[in-house]
Amino acid sequence: MTRKRLTRAGYNTAAVLVLLVTLFPIYWMVATGFKRGVDILSFEPRWLPIPGTLENYRSAIGKPHFLQDVRNSVLVVIATIVISLALAFLAALAAARFRFRGRAALVVMLIVVQMVPLEALIIPIYLMLDRAGQTDRLAGIIVTYLTFVLPFAIWTLRGFIVNIPEELEEAAMVDGCTRAGAFRRILFPLVAPGLVATAVFSFILVWNDYLIAYVLLRSPEKQTLGIWLASFTTNHGTEWGGVMAGSTLFAIPAVVFFLLVQRRLVSGLTAGAVKG
Amino acid sequence: MSKSRRSRLTAILALAVALVLGVAACGDSGGDGDQSTAQSGPRTMTIWLMEGSAPPKVVDAVNAEWKKAHPNDTVKVELQQWNNITTKLDAAFAGSSPPDVVELGNTLVSKYAAAGALQDLTGSRGEFENNQAWLQSLTESCTMDGKLVCAPYLAGSRAVIYRKSMFAKAGITELPASLEELQAASEKLMATFGSDKRFSAFYFPGKYWYAALPFVWDHGGDIAVQDGGQWRGTLDSAEAQAGLTALKQLVDCCSRADKQGDELKQDQTFAQGHIAMIVANGWEKGVILDPKEGNPKLEKDLAAFPLPSRTSGQTAPVFLGGSDLGIAAKSKNQDLALDWVKLLAGTNFQTQMATVGGVIPNSTTLLDVHADDPYLSVFDATAKNSRFTPTSPNWANVEAANILPDMLVSIFTERASVADATKEASTRITETLNAGS
Numbered sequence: 001m002t003r004k005r006l007t008r009a010g011y012n013t014a015a016v017l018v019l020l021v022t023l024f025p026i027y028w029m030v031a032t033g034f035k036r037g038v039d040i041l042s043f044e045p046r047w048l049p050i051p052g053t054l055e056n057y058r059s060a061i062g063k064p065h066f067l068q069d070v071r072n073s074v075l076v077v078i079a080t081i082v083i084s085l086a087l088a089f090l091a092a093l094a095a096a097r098f099r100f101r102g103r104a105a106l107v108v109m110l111i112v113v114q115m116v117p118l119e120a121l122i123i124p125i126y127l128m129l130d131r132a133g134q135t136d137r138l139a140g141i142i143v144t145y146l147t148f149v150l151p152f153a154i155w156t157l158r159g160f161i162v163n164i165p166e167e168l169e170e171a172a173m174v175d176g177c178t179r180a181g182a183f184r185r186i187l188f189p190l191v192a193p194g195l196v197a198t199a200v201f202s203f204i205l206v207w208n209d210y211l212i213a214y215v216l217l218r219s220p221e222k223q224t225l226g227i228w229l230a231s232f233t234t235n236h237g238t239e240w241g242g243v244m245a246g247s248t249l250f251a252i253p254a255v256v257f258f259l260l261v262q263r264r265l266v267s268g269l270t271a272g273a274v275k276g
Numbered sequence: 277m278s279k280s281r282r283s284r285l286t287a288i289l290a291l292a293v294a295l296v297l298g299v300a301a302c303g304d305s306g307g308d309g310d311q312s313t314a315q316s317g318p319r320t321m322t323i324w325l326m327e328g329s330a331p332p333k334v335v336d337a338v339n340a341e342w343k344k345a346h347p348n349d350t351v352k353v354e355l356q357q358w359n360n361i362t363t364k365l366d367a368a369f370a371g372s373s374p375p376d377v378v379e380l381g382n383t384l385v386s387k388y389a390a391a392g393a394l395q396d397l398t399g400s401r402g403e404f405e406n407n408q409a410w411l412q413s414l415t416e417s418c419t420m421d422g423k424l425v426c427a428p429y430l431a432g433s434r435a436v437i438y439r440k441s442m443f444a445k446a447g448i449t450e451l452p453a454s455l456e457e458l459q460a461a462s463e464k465l466m467a468t469f470g471s472d473k474r475f476s477a478f479y480f481p482g483k484y485w486y487a488a489l490p491f492v493w494d495h496g497g498d499i500a501v502q503d504g505g506q507w508r509g510t511l512d513s514a515e516a517q518a519g520l521t522a523l524k525q526l527v528d529c530c531s532r533a534d535k536q537g538d539e540l541k542q543d544q545t546f547a548q549g550h551i552a553m554i555v556a557n558g559w560e561k562g563v564i565l566d567p568k569e570g571n572p573k574l575e576k577d578l579a580a581f582p583l584p585s586r587t588s589g590q591t592a593p594v595f596l597g598g599s600d601l602g603i604a605a606k607s608k609n610q611d612l613a614l615d616w617v618k619l620l621a622g623t624n625f626q627t628q629m630a631t632v633g634g635v636i637p638n639s640t641t642l643l644d645v646h647a648d649d650p651y652l653s654v655f656d657a658t659a660k661n662s663r664f665t666p667t668s669p670n671w672a673n674v675e676a677a678n679i680l681p682d683m684l685v686s687i688f689t690e691r692a693s694v695a696d697a698t699k700e701a702s703t704r705i706t707e708t709l710n711a712g713s
Contacts (some may be wrong), residue, residue, distance in 0.1 A: 037566070037568040038547070040544065041473045041544040041569075046389055055568065126367035126371055130371040215364045215368075233358055234328025235358075240569070
């Protein structure tokens with residue numbers, strides 16, 4: 001009995017320690033964003049940002065084109081998520097439900113294309129878009145993100161759909177639903193958690209991207225927030241306070257998005273795991 | 277569909293994907309060189325400068341001056357980030373409409389020049405002001421097979437920034453005139469202030485390879501030499517090893533900087549007041565005194581002296597960093613671009629860069645703009661005894677592979693002896709520089 005309790009106390013302590021270790025960098029980022037310049041790189045670390053300052057936030061928000069960058073980032077993220085969900089859902093449905101020649105090959109290809117590193121693809125992608133006149137355009141960058149998001153999204157959603165028994169749809173059709181009706185009333189609600197999981201993945205990939213946006217977009221008024229975050233490093237070194245304040249601001253939308261979809265995401269993950 | 281047939285089909289499709297990707301990666305190597313310079317109608321020209329390279333005031337003034345000669349045309353200056361800049365340049369130069377003018381770090385020029393991305397400016401050299409007085413090492417970085425492929429833009433070289441009050445308190449009355457005296461002065465400072473555990477007399481972060489090179493060069497060593505078209509890494513020569521051993525001795529006694537750290541934060545660290553000397557660029561004084569991240573109170577206490585040679589009375593050769601301005605070979609606005617580059621590289625705006633921006637201007641004849649500034653003139657003087665990294669198109673890969681920082685960290689942390697670490701670095705440099713492109 002006491003031994004059991006001890007073991008549990010040990011596990012709990014370990015869990016708390018792991019939590020602290022993972023949270024510390026985030027705390028440090030937020031705290032540094034509020035520190036005065038002289039306190040940021042002091043010899044003895046300052047654990048609390050006292051006396052604090054808002055100067056770093058002011059300079060981060062005051063960077064040229066900040067609002068435009070926000071607008072661009074939001075636009076690109078939303079467009080990518082909406083388009084990728086629509087396309088991926090239909091493709092996953094086809095790959096999971098319909099029998100056609102080369103279906104297995106299609107699924108394998110989805111994995112293969114994900115194995116090519118981004119650095120190897122970025123220049124060919126640039127040249128393709130260049131020929132189509134789509135560099136330095138938000139449309140071009142959305143298409144590029146889609147090529148990276150779609151394989152994963154299709155693969156994940158296919159897993160969800162495969163695990164929903166076909167009999168459910170068949171039963172609906174026996175009861176008088178059309179194929180489209182069965183799809184809308186039966187399949188779609190059951191796959192919703194999968195859609196949420198894919199949306200989260202797309203959001204992270206697009207929101208955090210620097211390389212694609214940096215290479216494909218050149219006009220300052222078309223750039224995204226990832227580039228804004230990199231602009232704190234100049235020929236004359238890095239403005240650490242600004243970087244930390246900027247990173248904090250940059251992280252807020254991601255946190256908010258997670259809080260909104262969190263419950264659905266968890267039910268989605270387990271739904272995929274236990275069925276089938 | 278039988279199982280074996282299905283897997284064969286899978287394999288074929290996978291192969292097809294790989295082929296398509298491969299073709300896409302290799303395609304489009306030849307530019308069609310469409311350079312009709314005389315177009316009618318208003319044109320827009322794009323300039324890429326690096327974030328922080330020129331003060332906005334100077335850029336605006338250049339644009340205004342340029343506009344006088346080209347009232348109908350537009351110039352767009354786009355500031356680029358350092359992170360992944362080579363990838364962006366690779367893509368832009370391979371594409372159909374690269375920026376008309378690009379600022380290139382001087383170690384990057386040879387890569388793009390070798391790929392034919394930069395316009396040959398040999399014929400226009402005479403039109404540039406001060407072109408005969410351009411800094412030797414920047415001109416070398418702009419020269420490829422005897423052709424001029426860019427114009428020198430600005431330079432930066434390093435000297436020692438020190439705290440006058442600390443030197444006085446340690447009883448150092450004369451500035452170190454030789455490496456031996458530098459070692460002695462550092463030891464004296466350590467003896468005076470060393471009880472402060474945060475104190476470094478000669479603060480030297482382990483990965484700071486720009487500041488390690490002078491020690492190698494001063495002892496007669498070099499990074500690599502070219503014989504018969506082949507490069508050979510020479511950091512394992514007795515001379516280079518002697519230089520690095522001398523540096524290690526200095527670091528061992530007198531630096532408490534992170535032996536695996538880099539120099540990016542050294543100015544803010546210096547401003548905290550526990551360091552007597554750092555090796556730094558002239559403009560780093562501004563970072564040290566910055567009211568936001570540094571300490572303006574140190575203003576009167578800062579001064580500089582050149583890194584001394586082991587031969588008393590001489591200075592060690594330093595690495596001359598800097599940037600050049602290139603014009604894209606594919607630019608359709610060659611005439612506009614050339615006019616813009618001529619302005620920024622010319623006397624008027626170079627003088628402004630030197631006074632407002634605190635950089636070293638591109639010509640020896642302009643160096644006197646700092647003559648009555650005892651601080652900046654130290655840095656200008658070092659530029660006259662400066663060296664450069666090997667002018668191989670593959671040098672950028674040596675930098676990307678962190679070969680020099682890795683070697684220094686191994687030496688300072690004693691993970692490897694000077695002999696072993698230099699041997700390994702030399703082998704890697706030889707391989708990288710000779711790799712086929």
